[in-house]
Amino acid sequence: MRKRMSELILVVSLVAKPETQKEAEEFLIDLLAPTHAEEGCLLYSLHREVEDPTKIWFVERWSSRELLDIHLRSPHIQKALADVGKYFVEGPDIRVCEAIPGGEPAKGSIAGHATGR
Template identity: 30%
Template sequence: MSAIRVLVGSTVEPENLAEVIDLYRELVRETRKENGCISYELLRCGDNSGELMLVEEWESQAHLDAHTHTEHFVRLVAALDNLEKAVPAQIYSKVL
């Protein structure tokens, strides 16, 4: 099976940034404990930017699918939906 990489970009207004980062802090911490998670990182463009990028790597699509049904994912993504503008996830599989 080929590893799966996921990129999810979002934009956050300055007044929501601290809360959003706190929510992601929990999401990253809990997701890294999941079976099949190779890496899970939140990146920010610049020091004070509200431009964020979630970068994930999973052992398989099945692991990614299971992740999207976990309690922490469902709860935290619902909270984040009210605080950020996210673009649809881009899902890639390794070629080389």
């Protein structure tokens, strides 16, 4: 039986309405500062697809499931989830993952426990 790691990686996808692309990005950018200040947040980064800029991704790294759950219940995230339909036609599709490290430690995982960071 393999040991379960406490650190989690999230990949979250959203698809913006083309007519609200700029506002959708601003809406998500506003989540960065309060989330970065939360206990347990190790990475909370926003990305736009090159081929289709309406597709937006968060890549997140949380120190534990408990602190991730607190984040998901936080007022700024609950408000964002209530307002997401104003700017997006799809999402958020939230995928919670754990690292499968391999290869060179610094290149094989973004999870700190796997890379020794």
